[in-house]
Amino acid sequence: MALSEYAGRSPRGEEDATVVRVVPHRLWRPGRTRTEPCANCGEEMVLSEEHLLVVVDERGTRTRRYFREESCIREWLDGE
Numbered sequence: 306m307a308l309s310e311y312a313g314r315s316p317r318g319e320e321d322a323t324v325v326r327v328v329p330h331r332l333w334r335p336g337r338t339r340t341e342p343c344a345n346c347g348e349e350m351v352l353s354e355e356h357l358l359v360v361v362d363e364r365g366t367r368t369r370r371y372f373r374e375e376s377c378i379r380e381w382l383d384g385e
């Protein structure tokens with residue numbers, strides 16, 4: 306599935322949230338290692354390594370969520 310096809314979908318249980326876009330992402334910030342848990346499975350990720358960034362719109366407010374891989378996004382959307 307192309308990453309662009311996730312746009313417009315809402316995760317199960319969060320009907321007010323809509324996916325704006327999904328992009329492969331690497332955060333480059335010298336001298337600092339930032340980690341975030343995957344928004345689906347909770348696995349800790351180093352953001353300087355490639356992962357997927359999902360921009361979510363919730364009633365006009367945009368937030369960023371980080372996912373380890375595409376299957377995590379699918380589970381998050383489908384509630385599997």
Ligand SMILES: [Zn+2]
Nearest residue numbers: 343346373377
């Ligand atoms: Zn995950």
